[in-house]
Amino acid sequence: MHDHEEESRGPGFNRRDFLRGSGAAVAATALVNGAHEGLAAQDVKKGVVAAGKAQDIKLKVNGKEVTAKVENRVTLLDVLRDDLQLTGCKEVCDTTNCGACTVMIDGKAVYACSRLAIECEGKDIKTVESLRNGDTVDPVITGFCKHDAMQCGFCTPGFVVATRAFLNQKPNASLEEIRKGLGGNICRCGTYAGITACAMEIAQKGGA
Amino acid sequence: MAERKVTWGPRDKHTLIGKSIQRIDGVEKASGFAKYTNDINPPGTLFCKLLVCKHGKARIKKLNVEAAKKVPGVHGVYLFKNEGDTCNWDGDIVAAVAAERSQVAQDGVRAIEVVFEELKHFVDEDDLAAATAFKETVETDGKKEEVSRAKDLVDRTVGDPDAALKAAEVVHEGYYGINTISHMCLEPHGSHAHWQTGEGPKLVVHHSTQNVSGTGGQFATKFGLDAADVRIICNYIGGGFGSKFAADEWGWAAAQLAKETGRPVRLMLDRATELKTPGTRPSGYAKVTIGAKKDGTITVWKSHHWGTDGPQGGTIDGNQMPYVFDFENKVVKSTGIKTDCGPNRAWRAPHHPQLCVVTDCAIDDLAAKLKMDSKEVFLKNIKQLDKVAAQNSDLYVAEINRAAELMDWKAKWHPHGEGGKGSVKRGLGLAINRWGGGAVKGTCMVKVHPDGGAEVFLGSQDLGTGTRTVIAQVLAETFGLALNKVKVNLGSNAYPAANPSGGSITVGSVTGSTRRAASEALWKISDLVAEKYKVAADSIEAGDGKLWSGGKAVCTWQEACRLLDNRALEVMGESPVKDGLTSVLVGGCQMADVSVDTDTGIIRIHKMVAVQDCGTIINEMTAKSQIYGGVIMGIASALSEERIMDNTTGRYINADLDTYRLPRIGDIGEIVIDLWQPDSEYNRGVVGLGEPPVIPTAAAIANAVANATGVRVPVLPMTPKRVLDALKGARA
Known part of the structure; x- marks a missing residue:
């Protein structure tokens, strides 16, 4: 018997939790363009979400093209913080409530924890670090x-x-x-x- | 030579001390470049996820982590508990899994085979009768005993309360309470640990801590190391509020996993566990009876309060009830309730906000019963203070009157229940506080380089209170340098041991030690200058980047430091010393202007006024920020913030930032801060300010609600439902 019911979050079911939970791979590929189809791992068994196959994605962050190797369930927040060392966006609530991970995507404020990294290809991502250049802020x-x-x-x-x-x-x-x-x-x-x-x-x- | 004495010097001569100075690490923080423990991520770092108990109380029947270890990308599993162990609350940690990515670590957690056997739990913290009736068998030294969850703690009688109650012209009886809250540090508790070979300490831990100098030993003991082999680093910390003083088992877990895997490991608590496990503020519920004369003079206080601090079985401190005030005749009883809720830790101004709610709300209700102005009843009794607060009775009068002026109390005040004819009622309330905030033991080293560079080293930490900045101000002021010409080194246990930051003791401790060391360094440099330039050593003053004698510039700071003969000058500074640099004890008064929508139960804050003394102020701007912060945290616990335990499952059901409600930027109204700083305050020395402003806010708001509606909402936070329930009860 496993005892792994998810934390109760009340009625605020959110899309991202669904996506990165069980069946993340299937749902996520439906969202993004066809290029990622087939790369998604679907080995979901006995309550264990499969690690999924990491794929190279290209992101435009603070004006620079960068690549990262990520599974499709990885959030933009995790890629910014863990792969790109842009730790100005903070992980606090992880439930899209607090705004500590706010970045700009195509000029709009977005919670980076509310986006999968693969969703953000081709978009203009700006983090807080872009608002400082040496002593100029x-x-x-x-x-x-x-x-x-x-x-x-x-x-x-x-x-x-x-x-x-x-x-x-x-x-x-x-x-x-x-x-x-x-x-x-x-x-x-x-x-x-x-x-x-x-x-x-x-x-x-x-x-x- | 005249006696050289360490003082803060004349107030009007300062260019930095006492001014509003921007914090020196402001750009680093605001631009996201400041690295917190949760941001430490050198190549190879493994990330952790936790398996926690999700029952009120449970025994682990089965625990098998083999499958977790086999998940690709998982490198290690640390067991907090084993098969057969009991988990004592929802959120009690069972295991941590370290993996290449946090998502993979979560896969590992899911792969753990665990079976819990649920045990009977008790989490009903406000129900004294239920706690008393809840009995379980406890075995101590082979003897079995039926033990209740309620335990009487304090039972104190002073004077003749019964006679005083009989003689009282007015008697008020009331019920008051405030629920448990969590610390909700935005950066959760946790550590990044790595082991290294070769030179330097063996174990390096970035630890989110209020106690940089004090946690290294806890890691050393655990791993059989010398304390010298453990480096603790904390340059920035994302909130502590009293909950981050220890290494904690999750810190050890990070270090153990790092040792086993040969990789750096970062283990931070997840949000739900952060709210459930590393500390909460105890609840308190009280029945109060007050007897008074018709003029509002209180003659007798009777109270019995209870509540929980979790498994420890305590409640708010009965020895400090009633709060700030004290009365000739009193009975104070307290009963602690042992619950299967997460444990308690010091929470900004431990016990005081809860004591303040019980005491000041009861006094406000007495005023309502007497149909008197609440402020007048507070002032009427201001000579009846406890021993500590009594040293401040004149100050309280002055601060209450000043707050009233800023609130326009006289014009706005109306009798309780006369808050307007429509469904939205408006009212005023007040409450008062006290705190110690004296300096404690700590050291620092001030170093002056032969090229004029000046820096200070100390194993302190900046919780966001502005510690770095106030130290820099003191060092720069003492040497007559610009703020950007001095460097403050803190956040490492490699530096001289400083105090842990809790209890508002830091500003006095670190500015005192820095001023002492810097003054002594200046004297030594002055001696060299005196000899070289033939001026009297005791006439030398530092200012504007130069050393002066009799109003004439003698030499520049750099020229003076060159006399150090190519060897840096190092001076240790101690704290505390009874030399007048620091002091203890503050008062304070807050007033609230709110409106209550009696149809929806929603309370809106229009204006808060906070008048607060804190002795010598080092930085007016960061001091004000402490008060803003205290008031806003107080608004949270008055209106929305609480831990909600589910009696059926024994679980903490709102452990996230969605349903654990904190005020947002539009919820706080106007906040007016008045730092009470006549020369008499400046002359008494530095006193800490972290705790006091959080204390009276909730009580002041609760009293404003009672003034608006004529109805007491007995238990805080005053959620719309509790407001409507109270109004309904009053109509029934």
Whole structure:
């Protein structure tokens, strides 16, 4: 007898959990283009998900083409962190709730834990590291420092990316819009006041 | 030569100390370049997943990991428990599997053959009668005994409570409680371990810890090493809040797996286990009776409280009830409930927030019964403080009045239950706190190089409170240098041993030791300067990158350091020393302005005011951040945050960031912070600030809800359901 029921997550069944759980290979190939069909391992037996065959994928991350050898059940978050050493996106909730792993995909803020790596081929992926070049940093990072919008700092990079993406979409956001627009991220230390002040200041200058 | 004395010096001369200074590691953190334990990933690192018990209590009937070991990519399995062992709570760890990828490690976990035999569990932490009735046979020294899950802990009587109650002009009876919460560190507990040969320590552990200097020995003992053979590193930590002081068995597991596999191993707890196993804050539920005079003077306090801290069988500290206040006549009883829930660990300001809820909510209800302004009832009793808080009674009066001014309390306050005619009611509440926060034993070494480079080494850690930055400010200020001209080295047990960071003791400890060492270093350099430039040594002051005597620049800092004759100057600094650099004990007051939608039960925070003293402030901005953080954590435990145990299965059913609800950026309202810093505060020395601001928030919000609606929501967090239940109960 095995005793491996999944953690109860209430009604919030999510697509990614389904994909990378039992039968991940079958479902995932249905989603991506035909090139990956047939590469998917389907050895699912006795409650053990097969390791699946790793395949080379090409990703465009921070403007550079990179390759990684991953099984199709591996998330974008894991590839960024474990294969590409881009650890600015953090793994915190792993249930697409907290935003600590926020990256930009084609300019939009996305939880990197909500995407399989193979889904992201051909897309423009930008991580928090792209907002810094040596001593030159994005005004959002400058603003986070100025308003002390961080404590332990573990949620901070995710918040920085979310703020950047949000202000790109709404350069003149109001206070209410900021409070709603940055509601996808969670901070435990309690840095929301500084983040709000930073976003407000940049929005008042036109969002750049 | 005049006596050389270590002091903080005149307040108005500082260029760094006491100012709002951006944290020196801000860009590293915000840009994602700062490496936390969970980010350590050198080539070859194996990743772990855990098999945990998913029952309230269970015996392991069968445990076979052979199939797991055969999963391609799995390299090792560590057993926390064996066949026949008991798992004592949902989330108790059974095994860890190390593999090339976390997904593969999860395959390994799934391949483990495990059979649990469920045992009877008890997790009903607020039901004292059920706990008392729940009996089990315990065998000690061959003797079998029927033991209840409830155990009386404190039973203290002072004065003549019965007579005082008889004589009281008003008597209030109430029930209050606050549920268990988890630490919810965003970076879970865990370690990255690797073994090395050749020079240097044998075992290197990146450990997510509040105790860099104190955990090496725990690894050394476990693996039969000398402490000198273990290096602990923690440059950044993603939250601890009191739960990360030990090596922990999962730290040992990482090291053991690394030893067996010959590979670096990273083992971090998964989110659910993080919430269930490495600590929680105990619950407390209390029946309170207060007797008072008609003018609000409290004459007698009676309370009986219970709750759980898990398997230890404790509850919130009965010796500190009532909280901050103390009364001539009192009876305090407490009963601990042993539950099959995860264990307790220190949680930011251990016991204080819960004690504050019970005490300050009861006092607020007394005010309601007397139809008095709550603030007036608090002030009326402000001379009746416990021994510790009594040293601060004038301060409390000043802070309460200041908070009232910032809240516009006088204009906004209304009697309880008169929060408006519509379905949305608005109200005000307040609560007060106290904390120690004195410096403890720790050392540092300040090093000045002959080229003028200045750095400090200490085995401390920056939890996000700004420790690195305040140390840099003190070092730079003492030497008269710019902030970016000094270097702070912490986060390694290779450096002089510093204190663990808990109990708000860090800022005093590390700034005290740094100031002492840096002052002594400056004096030594001043002696060389005095000799070379023929000025009086005791006239020399450092500032603006130069050394000065009698208002004239003598030489630059670099010129002075060149006199060190090509040998770096190293000075050790100690903490604590009774020299006035640090002190102990703070008060504080918080007020809440909230509205309650009586149709939906939803509470909205409009404004929080926090007035807080903390002695000499080193960095105003990071100090304020501590208060923001405390208030926001307090809002969480007031409105949404709680561990939910399921009585039927014995499981912690909301152990994820979806259903364990924390406030988001739009949920906190306006927060106004007033750092209480007259010269009298500056003159008393540095006191820690981590814990105090988290203490009174929940009680202040609960009191504001009672003021708005005229109804007490007895148990926190005040979820919409609890609010509606309370309103329904009041109507019934």
